[in-house]
Amino acid sequence: MVMWYNEPRMTRIFFYPRLFVFSVEKTKPFIMEVAYANSRIEKICTDVKRGRKELGQVGMKILTNRLIQIAEADNLEELRNRPGSWHELSGTRWGQLAASLDGLNRLVFEPNNDPKPTKSDGGWDWSAVTEIIIIEIT
Secondary structure, X not given: OEEEEEOOOEEEEEEOOOOOEEEEEXXXXXXXXXXXXXXXXXXXXXXXXXXXXXXXXXXXXXXXXXXXXXXXXXXHHHOOOOXXXXXXXXXXXXXXXXXXXXXXXXXXXXXXXXXXXXXXXXXXXXXXXXXXXXXXXX
């Protein structure tokens, strides 16, 4: 269970059962909007017990940190140089982005803005992406 409390000067994020408890100082509300491709992905990301079962305790801890990073960011450009190896995918996954979780897993997502923010060279305009949809954890 994930609970988000927004107060004017403090945002607290609590994860139950007492696996993770975070308190994050923020002066503005969350900007980045996160959607999930299906209910399985949503349960893994929001239910600690299910996440630990799928990813293990270390994988769930790292996934939680990545979700907090996403929630704190105004856009994807802020995440590019943060821990997590945020990068664009290529080949058959062109148009998707990923962040590494641990040695075995990565968080795969794509921008959910309408219209899709692209640069002239065809890549994503990371500074204009404010909505994402999490596609899978592989």
